[in-house]
Amino acid sequence: DTEVTQTPKHLVMGMTNKKSLKCEQHMGHRAMYWYKQKAKKPPELMFVYSYEKLSINESVPSRFSPECPNSSLLNLHLHALQPEDSALYLCASSPGLAGANKPGELFFGEGSRLTVL
């Protein structure tokens, strides 16, 4: 099983709503990532969790709040978003620095397409 599963696949929300994106992997990976991707642009790193601790926050606005409840799950809580936050949000995982056969390799989910009205 080499899947990263993201839900929901599509989400439409207003600027005052609170919603969450969810990500799950069962590959035993110890690093998990949130990326944001706008149309015709490469993925842009938002957060990295390593061994369930936040290790990188790329100066993301506080209206995005990540959470890693356990080694298999990663959430992204959304609150008071702006229309410019509309994008494809990608979750990824990797074995972690200590366990990687191919350091740097990321396994991506299919993404959650977010539209903010």
Next chain:
Amino acid sequence: QKEVEQDPGPLSVPEGAIVSLNCTYSNSAFQYFMWYRQYSRKGPELLMYTYSSGNKEDGRFTAQVDKSSKYISLFIRDSQPSDSATYLCAMSSVGAQKLVFGQGTRLTINP
């Protein structure tokens, strides 16, 4: 100057053609070089992985890394319409938790 430069295209070629995709980079610390393929409305998937310099072949795909020139390439032989996708180069240095992506090249193979 961006750390990784990749021509965004779009690139359109006839079926059966040989496709060459390229990236240049400026950070000499990069050691791991990857090509990801991303179909429309899907997440990226790893296509080729190379450590340090050299060539790697997998079926119709060949990845080349020239660290002296800071230049990486992906060749696709006998291209198929199913190869139509965006190809992202990505690289990282030892111990890094971040990948640095190129802009991605949109490729269309015409039947």
